[in-house]
Amino acid sequence: MAKLDFDKLNVSPEIKTYQVLDEEGKVVNPDLMPDLTDEQLVELYEQMLWSRILNDRSTKLNRQGRLGFFAPTSGEEASQMGSNFAMEKEDFLLPAYRDVPQLIQHGLPLEKAFLWSRGHVVGNEYPEDLNAMPPQIIIGAQYVQTAGVALGIKKNGKANVAYTYTGDGGTSQGDYYEGMNFAGAFKAPAVFIVQNNGYAISVPRKKQTAAKTLAQKAVAVGIPGVQVDGMDALAVYAVTKAARDWSAAGNGPVLIETLTYRYGPHTLSGDDPKRYRSKSEEDEWHKKDPVVRMRKFLESKKLWDDKQEAAWSDEVNKQIDAAMEKVEATPAQKISEFFENEYNDVPASVQAEADKFKAKEAK
Structure with a gap:
């Protein structure tokens, strides 16, 4: 009987990392350069800068007690905005909780995103023409949902896709494999995006899987x-x-794996990245800042300058201020409404409890 050489059998398929711009914003792979107009290039950068400002302002609003749950996105602007920019309005987005910027750019009003952060039910009331689900909190669950939505798109004969995101930690979940396997078996139109920022909260990617890359899991x-x-x-x-x-x-x-990095903590709910990441590591990734890289590219083409940067930053901050005015003018939720929102047909015993709260709220 022939012997099996497991050292040779256990060889991962070679995965190439695609790149267009280097850290200085210079084109290093013209063959992959996308066919975007100057206006589109500026629009893409504006969305990236918008996302960076939104991250910074959301952090401050959270610290002020004016926002609730928030997962920082600084450092992931190229991964998030670059991928979302490639999608069409009729495509269906199924985001994870760090993917609120894509959700807003896909059509969710900013004030509703803020209300979702505060746990307000109005934050889950979406415009009828928005093809999207609310951010998924359960790690990896959106991959199963995406397979189902994609199959529905196929059955309806639409030339669109369902697209979703998870982090590197999400690839350790069963739902991740089940969703991709189902979609693959039925050739459902889905784009699965893994934003590999190196850590599942504090667990390094290398401790999650023996795979050399996450892309090869496809x-x-x-x-x-x-x-x-x-x-x-x-x-x-x-x-x-x-x-x-x-x-x-x-x-x-x-399946797309984006090699990225989150500059902040996992969430603003107590995580301290200094406990598991070194300063030297963070410094190296800051040299790759996606916003700086894209700005350098635009400046080299005479498409962007400091005056435009200041004007756009001012506009974004005004948008955030206006959204927060709407948020803080939204009536607070009532306990009785929680009962009503939970049931289609409220059981008599529950209705009795709801009525008690309604009576107290009416006083």
């Missing part, structure tokens, strides 16, 4: 897997646009 379910520099907005856009169009054409799902 092999097990028979779908394409690709890895991209997640600090490079143009590369993320180019890869996601190609994946989106390929999937929408009826070829089945795609």
Whole structure:
């Protein structure tokens, strides 16, 4: 009987990391350069800068007690905005809790995103023309939901996709594999995006899986897997646009791994990244800042300057201020409403409790 050489059998497929811009904003791979107009390039950067400002302001609002749950996004602007920029309005977004910026850019009013952070039911009341689900708190669950939505898109004969995000920690969940496997088996039009920021809260990626990359996990379910520099907005856009169009054409799902980094804590609920990340590591990733990289590229093309930066920053801050005015003018929730929102047909025993609260609230 022939012996099996397991050292050779256990070889991971080679995964290439795609990149367009280097850390200085210079084009290093012109073949992958996306076909975007100057106006679109500026719009993409504006969305990235908008996201950075939103992160900073949301952090302050949280510290002031004016917002509730918040998962920082600083450092992931290229991964989030670059991928979302490749999608169409009719595509269906299923975000995780760190993907609120994409949700807003896809059509959710900013004040509703803030209300969701505060736990207000109005934050989950979406416009009828918004193809999206509220941010998923259960890690990986959105992958199963995405498979179902994508199959529905296919059955309805639509040339669109369902797209979703998770972090590297989400790839350790069963739902991650189940969702991709189901979508792959039925060739459902789905784009699965893993934002690999290196940590599942405090657990390093290398302690989560023996796989050399997360993109190669696509092999097990028979779908394409690709890895991209997640600090490079143009590369993320180019890869996601190609994946989106390929999937929408009826070829089945795609898995994209973006190599990115979150500059802040996992959430503002007590996590301290200094306990598990070194300053030298953080310094190296700050050299790759996606916002700075994209700005340098635009400046080299004479498409952006300090005056535009200041004007846009001022506009974004005004948008946030206006949204918070609407949030703080929204009537507070009543306990009786929680009962009513929980049931379609309220049981008599529960209705009695709800009526008691209604009576107290009326006084």
